[in-house]
Amino acid sequence: xxxxxxxxxxxxxxxxxxxxxxxxxxxxxxxxxxxxxxxxxxxxxxxxxxxxxxxxxxxxxxxxxxxxxxxxxxxxxxxxxxxxxxxxxxxxxxxxxxxxxxxxxxxxxxxxxxxxxxxxxxxxxxxxxxxxxxxxxxxxxxxxxxxxxxxxxxxxxxxxxxxxxxxxxxxxxxxxxxxxxxxxxxxxxxxxxxxxxxxxxxxxxxxxxxxxxxxxxxxxxxxxxxxxxxxxxxxxxxxxxxxxxxxxxxxxxxxxxxxxxxxxxxxxxxxxxxxxxxxxxxxxxxxxxxxxxxxxxxxxxxxxxxxxxxxxxxxxxxxxxxxxxxxxxxxxxxxxxxxxxxxxxxxxxxxxxxxxxxxxxxxxxxxxxxxxxxxxxxxxxxxxxxxxxxxxxxxxxxxxxxxxxxxxxxxxxxxx
Amino acid sequence: xxxxxxxxxxxxxxxxxxxxxxxxxxxxxxxxxxxxxxxxxxxxxxxxxxxxxxxxxxxxxxxxxxxxxxxxxxxxxxxxx
Numbered sequence: 001x002x003x004x005x006x007x008x009x010x011x012x013x014x015x016x017x018x019x020x021x022x023x024x025x026x027x028x029x030x031x032x033x034x035x036x037x038x039x040x041x042x043x044x045x046x047x048x049x050x051x052x053x054x055x056x057x058x059x060x061x062x063x064x065x066x067x068x069x070x071x072x073x074x075x076x077x078x079x080x081x082x083x084x085x086x087x088x089x090x091x092x093x094x095x096x097x098x099x100x101x102x103x104x105x106x107x108x109x110x111x112x113x114x115x116x117x118x119x120x121x122x123x124x125x126x127x128x129x130x131x132x133x134x135x136x137x138x139x140x141x142x143x144x145x146x147x148x149x150x151x152x153x154x155x156x157x158x159x160x161x162x163x164x165x166x167x168x169x170x171x172x173x174x175x176x177x178x179x180x181x182x183x184x185x186x187x188x189x190x191x192x193x194x195x196x197x198x199x200x201x202x203x204x205x206x207x208x209x210x211x212x213x214x215x216x217x218x219x220x221x222x223x224x225x226x227x228x229x230x231x232x233x234x235x236x237x238x239x240x241x242x243x244x245x246x247x248x249x250x251x252x253x254x255x256x257x258x259x260x261x262x263x264x265x266x267x268x269x270x271x272x273x274x275x276x277x278x279x280x281x282x283x284x285x286x287x288x289x290x291x292x293x294x295x296x297x298x299x300x301x302x303x304x305x306x307x308x309x310x311x312x313x314x315x316x317x318x319x320x321x322x323x324x325x326x327x328x329x330x331x332x333x334x335x336x337x338x339x340x341x342x343x344x345x346x347x348x349x350x351x352x353x354x355x356x357x358x359x360x361x362x363x364x365x366x367x368x369x370x371x372x373x374x375x376x377x378x379x380x381x382x383x384x385x386x387x388x389x390x391x392x393x394x395x396x397x398x399x400x401x402x403x404x405x406x407x408x409x410x411x412x413x414x415x416x
Numbered sequence: 417x418x419x420x421x422x423x424x425x426x427x428x429x430x431x432x433x434x435x436x437x438x439x440x441x442x443x444x445x446x447x448x449x450x451x452x453x454x455x456x457x458x459x460x461x462x463x464x465x466x467x468x469x470x471x472x473x474x475x476x477x478x479x480x481x482x483x484x485x486x487x488x489x490x491x492x493x494x495x496x497x
Binding site: 063065068131132134135136138251 | 434435438442457460461464
């Protein structure tokens with residue numbers, strides 16, 4: 001394993017606050033909530049009837065026939081990945097025959113996979129019989145479908161992967177992409193996460209776990225990480241994709257570099273299937289390992305995009321983990337939770353928040369955490385309740401993602 | 417009972433929905449695979465939609481014999497009578 005540098009050269013997203021990167025970033029900086037009341041008939045009896053759907057329906061972007069052969073998560077995946085691909089300059093290079101397919105990979109995660117396709121086909125089976133189950137159901141619902149379709153679209157042949165670790169999946173895909181480059185398997189990897197689970201079954205299941213906010217009368221106030229009155233997360237959907245490549249390759253082709261993705265820390269709690277380790281030991285180790293892999297010390301970290309989903313226990317446990325991981329060096333760290341605006345995108349969360357972390361370093365500005373009306377006194381961190389600027393010079397940031405199953409993945413980024 | 421032209425027009429709409437081919441291109445002499453870009457999975461979708469629309473059964477074993485739009489129209493006409 002070489003310790004070669006890996007850089008971020010392309011970004012793409014379709015998110016609850018924007019249909020692409022410029023609109024999403026502007027909305028995050030402005031503190032815009034993507035939360036909506038669900039007015040569909042199927043939502044009527046649900047305990048939580050609020051969510052953060054994508055701002056731009058994929059049917060407005062994708063060709064109709066293309067769209068009908070993809071699960072919604074696959075539609076998001078293709079839209080975001082192609083934006084990132086184009087943004088990196090590699091789309092143009094590929095057209096000129098300057099990209100080696102066998103050195104190009106994909107790691108596009110999903111927490112749940114094509115759940116709406118699965119359930120819609122089950123409805124068809126139950127109501128109309130087996131003949132009416134779509135012959136496309138399997139290639140649409142398999143969790144690796146978004147990754148495979150992205151691989152087809154860009155011609156990736158170095159390996160196409162789908163890490164699955166619940167809400168840590170997006171970050172795990174980034175960790176996987178870094179490994180692919182450092183192991184010499186690829187020069188370029190399109191990494192990220194996608195999720196489309198706003199359907200009554202997952203929403204009922206999450207609500208029955210007591211995980212969702214039930215602030216049905218005020219959706220935009222529902223996601224309120226670290227606020228004393230938080231009552232659970234707001235389910236979001238969408239995708240974020242990053243083009244990462246070896247610094248050497250990026251330099252050779254004269255690519256624009258947003259930031260360096262310098263290392264990942266991946267751990268497991270081995271504590272409980274759904275509850276995080278209350279002492280946050282696994283999360284602490286993930287952050288420590290990400291810094292170690294990046295040759296960073298706590299003094300270098302100026303910003304953390306936290307996992308902070310707006311659940312009563314999780315938000316506070318993460319604060320303790322951050323304090324422990326940084327050895328008390330927290331005065332110079334501005335912490336934010338963009339989930340306050342986007343909701344929780346499950347397997348896409350790590351990817352979208354990594355994208356926000358990269359842009360925070362690139363533009364040296366941190367998006368606010370909205371809805372912190374009364375900071376929980378247990379939170380001893382510098383929470384950005386308004387947009388904040390980051391210092392000049394060499395700076396670094398962390399993005400945390402944790403998932404059911406006890407998965408913890410922290411990614412470290414350095415300014416370019 | 418639908419006329420030959422009604423069946424062709426109905427199939428054309430289905431092919432347009434499934435594969436995005438302009439309905440006017442779906443003529444009797446056209447091959448689903450070679451001319452209309454309907455792959456094997458899409459063909460299953462076309463067949464299932466046609467079964468529902470025209471109230472007929474098209475067994476899987478028959479599908480491979482339906483090479484052209486005309487083959488499909490003839491099969492449906494025959495099955496309806």
